Amino acid sequence: MRPTVSATTAVKLRVEGLAKRYATGDRALTDVSLALPAGQVLGLIGPSGAGKSTLIRCINRLVEPTAGRVLLGETAVTDLGRSGLRRARRRMGMIFQEYALVERLTVMENVLSGRLGYVPFWRSWLRRFPPADIARAFRLLDRVGLREQADKRADALSGGQRQRVGIARALAQEPEILLVDEPTASLDPKTSRQIMRLLREVCAERGLAAIVNIHDVALARQFMMRIVGLRDGRIVYDGAPEGLSPEVLTAIYGEEDWSAAGEAGAGRDAGPDVPDDDQLAAAL
Amino acid sequence: MSGLPAPDPAPLWRRRSALAELVRWTGWLLLVLLFVVCWELMTREQIWAFVWDAPRQAGDLFQRMVPPRWSYLDQLWRPLWDTLNIATLGTLLALAIAVPVGFLAARNTTPSRWLVRPLALFVIVASRSVNSLIWALLLVTILGPGLLAGVIAIALRSIGFIGKLLYEAIEEIDPRQVEAVRATGAGGAQVLDYAVVPQILPALAGIAVFRWDINIRESTVLGLVGAGGIGLQLKASVDTLAWPQVTLIFLVILATVVVSEWVSSRVRHALI
Numbered sequence: 212m213r214p215t216v217s218a219t220t221a222v223k224l225r226v227e228g229l230a231k232r233y234a235t236g237d238r239a240l241t242d243v244s245l246a247l248p249a250g251q252v253l254g255l256i257g258p259s260g261a262g263k264s265t266l267i268r269c270i271n272r273l274v275e276p277t278a279g280r281v282l283l284g285e286t287a288v289t290d291l292g293r294s295g296l297r298r299a300r301r302r303m304g305m306i307f308q309e310y311a312l313v314e315r316l317t318v319m320e321n322v323l324s325g326r327l328g329y330v331p332f333w334r335s336w337l338r339r340f341p342p343a344d345i346a347r348a349f350r351l352l353d354r355v356g357l358r359e360q361a362d363k364r365a366d367a368l369s370g371g372q373r374q375r376v377g378i379a380r381a382l383a384q385e386p387e388i389l390l391v392d393e394p395t396a397s398l399d400p401k402t403s404r405q406i407m408r409l410l411r412e413v414c415a416e417r418g419l420a421a422i423v424n425i426h427d428v429a430l431a432r433q434f435m436m437r438i439v440g441l442r443d444g445r446i447v448y449d450g451a452p453e454g455l456s457p458e459v460l461t462a463i464y465g466e467e468d469w470s471a472a473g474e475a476g477a478g479r480d481a482g483p484d485v486p487d488d489d490q491l492a493a494a495l
Numbered sequence: 496m497s498g499l500p501a502p503d504p505a506p507l508w509r510r511r512s513a514l515a516e517l518v519r520w521t522g523w524l525l526l527v528l529l530f531v532v533c534w535e536l537m538t539r540e541q542i543w544a545f546v547w548d549a550p551r552q553a554g555d556l557f558q559r560m561v562p563p564r565w566s567y568l569d570q571l572w573r574p575l576w577d578t579l580n581i582a583t584l585g586t587l588l589a590l591a592i593a594v595p596v597g598f599l600a601a602r603n604t605t606p607s608r609w610l611v612r613p614l615a616l617f618v619i620v621a622s623r624s625v626n627s628l629i630w631a632l633l634l635v636t637i638l639g640p641g642l643l644a645g646v647i648a649i650a651l652r653s654i655g656f657i658g659k660l661l662y663e664a665i666e667e668i669d670p671r672q673v674e675a676v677r678a679t680g681a682g683g684a685q686v687l688d689y690a691v692v693p694q695i696l697p698a699l700a701g702i703a704v705f706r707w708d709i710n711i712r713e714s715t716v717l718g719l720v721g722a723g724g725i726g727l728q729l730k731a732s733v734d735t736l737a738w739p740q741v742t743l744i745f746l747v748i749l750a751t752v753v754v755s756e757w758v759s760s761r762v763r764h765a766l767i
Binding site: 297299300305309311316320324327329390 | 669671672674675676677678679680681682684685688689690693694696697
């Protein structure tokens with residue numbers, strides 16, 4: 212069993228005083244600070260436009276933050292130049308809403324594109340990836356149950372299958388953390404739960420920390436270890452999923468009758484979908 | 496009936512106010528007036544006797560044009576082959592130049608919006624503003640008559656066409672796929688190769704085949720100014736009043752265009 216106290220409490224990602232102001236003057240994020248310990252799967256909830264996507268994109272600088280620092284392990288991501296940023300991005304796997312696979316490439320090419328930060332241009336251009344990368348890609352496709360589809364084009368797959376490819380692509384990077392942006396926004400409830408469970412499992416298997424933007428409070432309650440609530444670009448809640456009381460939800464989303472949502476969440480907690488927390492703890 | 500409340504008078508609804516309606520009708524009236532005036536100005540110099548004579552002249556020409564002189568076909572194979580080569584080589588040359596120009600002109604792939612992009616757009620506009628026939632006229636003066644002038648004329652005109660359609664296609668790609676590849680730590684060239692090129696490849700192939708099809712038609716007339724191909728024979732036959740030969744050339748061109756049209760539509764269907 213791996214988890215010693217220092218290993219589990221080691222901070223993988225630290226965000227300090229992050230702010231983003233768009234050229235239009237809109238403040239997307241204001242003074243956001245949080246620390247993500249190794250192995251923690253953190254759910255980021257909040258209304259549309261609260262800055263969830265911006266926060267995730269500021270961490271790997273797909274969006275440049277206006278102020279604040281991002282530390283990945285010992286690396287100050289916000290201070291890096293171009294090539295340094297590329298090397299840092301390899302360490303952060305990203306999974307997207309609507310999958311963001313390259314539709315006309317095969318499943319295998321999509322998974323291997325997770326290795327682009329590691330291989331020189333000519334190798335990627337000739338699709339001559341190192342044997343270790345290819346072996347890893349096949350293992351990952353086995354893991355997400357898509358080995359048979361390796362040579363199919365990404366646009367031939369169903370939504371759930373595409374998101375599995377998205378997960379395999381992120382894992383091919385051998386990342387230290389996962390940044391996950393609304394992974395289930397375009398999936399049906401059943402597939403959503405399967406994808407969330409898969410995410411939790413792969414994080415547990417690899418001791419990966421993750422930040423997961425999530426729309427659905429019930430899903431967040433069910434699968435997240437910690438919840439951060441964002442409203443108008445500020446953190447208004449940071450705590451356990453059990454602490455999402457109607458008052459807290461009102462603070463995050465605004466006034467609404469939360470009793471139904473609470474019951475739905477409670478009902479699901481008793482259902483067979485609940486991940487076995489003891490098992491997960493053991494895996495960690 | 497008497498139990499129902501009396502219906503309100505039907506509410507009035509008009510798309511435009513009375514004034515707007517009046518302005519529109521006045522506008523149309525002015526347009527018609529302009530047309531009539533222009534027609535009057537343009538036809539003032541016309542010698543109407545020639546126009547009234549036109550049906551007889553056309554009939555006369557037609558009689559001299561049929562039947563086509565089929566034996567002339569033997570001398571057309573070579574110029575026809577030249578014409579196809581001008582179109583094909585010209586399209587390939589244009590592709591080699593237009594693809595980089597397209598990437599430099601597209602907002603989302605250009606290295607600099609303020610310096611490189613305007614230059615690339617200028618290349619595209621300059622190429623599009625001059626017809627192939629004019630390019631050929633200039634090139635025959637510079638390079639001398641022959642196939643080379645034709646190939647380059649076709650290429651110069653096609654760069655703008657392909658470049659413009661290509662950069663529009665590049666600007667319409669799905670940015671999320673690009674973002675996803677960038678997020679893996681891929682370099683600039685790798686992002687182009689993995690995220691941009693797969694998205695534009697069908698469009699590029701369609702554009703290239705479409706332009707090749709157009710170029711076959713354009714290269715049939717380049718010979719008129721001495722730039723090689725079947726147009727040379729056409730000009731020679733018209734100049735010597737060999738009307739049955741002209742008819743045969745028209746038929747050959749028609750057949751070629753029909754075939755190229757068929758080929759290009761098949762290729763485009765296969766690609767989509």
